[in-house]
Amino acid sequence: MTATPTGTRTGSNGSGTHRSAEQIGTTDLGPRSLPPLGEQVASAGLDVTDTTLGNGLRVLAVRKATVPMVELRLHIPFGGAGPAHSARAEVLAESMLTGTARRDRVGIDTELALIGGELDTRVDPEHLALRGDALASGLPTLLDVLADVLTGASYPDIEVTRERDRLTERLAVARTQPRVIAREALQRRRYGDHPVSREVPLAEEVAEVTAADVRALHDAAVLPAGSVLVLVGDLDPDAVIGEVERSLRGWHAESAATPVPPVPEVSGGDIQLVARHGAVQSQIRLSAQAVPRTDERYAALQLANLAYGGYFSSRLVENIREDKGYTYSAHSGFDFVGGTGTLVVDADTASEVTAAALLETRYELGRLGLVPPSSSEIESVRQYAIGSLLIGTSSQAGLANQLVALADVGLGADWLTAHPRRLADVTAEQVAEAALEFFAPSRFTGVVVGDPDTLRPGLLALGGVSTDGVTADEGG
Template identity: 30%
Template sequence: MTNAAGRRESPPHARLAIVSMTAVLAGGACPGLLAAPDGKEAPVSQVERKHLAPVSKEVLRVRLPRPVEDRLPNGLRILVLEDHRFPTVQVQLQVGGAGPIHEPADRTGLADLTARMMTESAGGRSSEELARAIASLGAGIEVSAPFGSTDLQLTASGLSDNFDAWFGLVRDILLHPDFPEDEFAKLKKRSAAQLQQQRAQPTFLAHEQIHRSLYGTHPASRVSITEASLASLTTDHLRSWHRDRIVPQRTLLGIAGDLRASELVAKLAQTFGGWTAAGGPEPAAPRPDAVDGPRVTLVDRPASVQSRLVFGGLSVDRRDPDYIPLTVMNRILGGSAAARLFLNLRENKGYTYGVYSRFSALKYPGPWLAQGDVRTEVTAAAVKGFLVEFRRMREEPVPGDELEEAQRSIVASFALSLEKPDQLLGYALVRAIYGLPESYWDDYPASILAVTAADVQRVAKRYLDPARLRVVAVGDAAVTRPALEPLGPVETLDVLGRPIPP
């Protein structure tokens, strides 16, 4: 249907039915700094919470639009969400089994380099010609295969008026990358420089060592290409990986925007009907071994003025029922600037500019991490501060007002995200990828608000277990090592990951 301005509107069944959103938003998260009446900013820790806002106790009720789903004869799965509010289209595509988790151990970086080369030249267009064609259409196309991922991901966006033109480039990039030798040589040169640069970055060094500590020989322990692998990989390796892994049977294509689903599905059948690459079922992601005990790793950066601290463990895969209570627990512990770690280590102590926690839930158990940069001279006190907050989460039930504030903050963020077409499409893809119930996202607010203090304490005891805690610090070993020794034996490494004798 069209409105008075001649724009097409979403049909009634595709509109969100949201009730009590403003009441939920009233209980949202506070930013790190709040404006005082005199215009100056006041720290969160100094804000007096009078709890006088008219917050409703009603649960946000929402029904997300259901995508039109289809599967082509070649196995390609399609999800289409009509959204006629804006003259744009969003594309998200996942190819299962084509990510770094599935690449051979002696070819680290193969999936990443394949993905990066796919946008360098495709369909007979050079790198420069392809970039100009995308820019001239006002579109954006990216391909990635992040370390730790089981999938290759393609994202694209553009105007609905010229969708056919820019989606034709998407098709060429996906199906017909050229992998030219000269562009691959340039990419390898850039990657070699990046390998050198990242050794000077404490964030990378900590990221590398915490994943090695948590995952051992599991592919998730690898977070970057190696010099040896970079030197040995060839365009023939990339072509073989693309041929064997980029297959329709493992591909999920999601499209959202100002298009008619019935017309688009027919068009996609024509566009991809000739894609006949054969591939069996998506390979299962390998399960990591359980973390068998505590471990402390120190990467020495002499004279460093800061210490990078990371505490970690394994969490869950995305289908685990603990995902919901973990989401609430994480928000309370370190998921925002109103969380315990931030309020303690930054607002109260002034050790750091920011400290947070997060967890990843993938097709295999991802990591949970709590991390931040602190001044070198307060490293010991900061370590104690982290451990205090972990212990509080495990041993003390969360007060009711703190629990409710965290829950309503999560629900408020979810409610705001529903205004974004790409986020709605992302929710649909998550449900499809992990086989979640059709009503999963409709029920999400109620599921979050149903989490109890006992649930939070239960998952804290399970996943913040000091008997399996892994700790990584990057900093001046002369100062940092004594701060870590109370946690257990400390393995000290240089920035290249080589052991330094005691």
């Protein structure tokens, strides 16, 4: 066996210089052909127990003994009206783990560390979420800490003040970020003053929250009925239900947790120009009504979305990133709120090419319906969809995340295990129908966030863009 000379590179040509990807992918007879797609392996079933406890809490316990760990996800519906609710919910989530009647903050952290575990909280307009993990042998301790927090969180004044002040500083910074501004503008364009539009409260609203406000919100809203607990890991699904029931026996209430009200349907219309004076980059955000996961057309729509902009080899990415260089990143995907689904398209572009990028984005929307994905495109996105789903649920954490999202809308593990087959059975005709129906440019509305002085001429020439209420930069 001959040794490779020092200094040469694998994949170099005879002279030792590095070859480009295009050179490597090409032979004297032309481009190298791609290997055929592999045959899809059927998804295995899951060992699941899905039940509702006496206090109204739905529990899904799933055995996945790949590692001796357990993943925990608890989602509590946390709807509320008015900006005060959003601000109080954020402070509650930040300070929920700072102490109980039995444990202070250090005590909680210490007990979790001893079982190789962690527990954290987060909130959005729909849910208060608690997420944790631990060694399987430490699950009783994890459940005990969870129960203690749910039933006995004390929200000490000093801790709430500290967390509130930190949150106020972070929010003041976050609300200056272009993507946060664009997301809020899109939500208001789609849903007006609906509670889901208040994803990020104002810093001044948070600054007014007191420890008493947070305690009152916990008592009124942290409730088991209507909530979902998912446990995935090295466990016995039937036996763990008894553990959960014993641990959470003190968590009960006469009323149920409050879901967010249904969102209005997204209607097509003009795109709104949102001023961000002096910005050198713009954010394009488009949206249209889609269907929920339970709709029989969802699998076909999922494949149509992937072909449009849902992965790196999609038409949108090939056009405005690879071909024209208008953006570093373009993407389309789904937003789910309650039992509804919407399509969202996003791209960040330099200000001088924003109108051109929007033109091409609309062009690809129309082209998807009029020139539907070819058989080879469909097979590529089909394999991507099935493969990414299987990869995403191959870990305990990934499976737990998928299951709790499905459980939020009343679905279970059976939907997840059956979905690869639904994707495999979608026909080219069904994808074409979904593309024509759901990706018609007239169905979309949205926002463009950027410098109006730079963007207005091109966007007005393009048409379908409203500049109402947008003023010139008085500062010049």
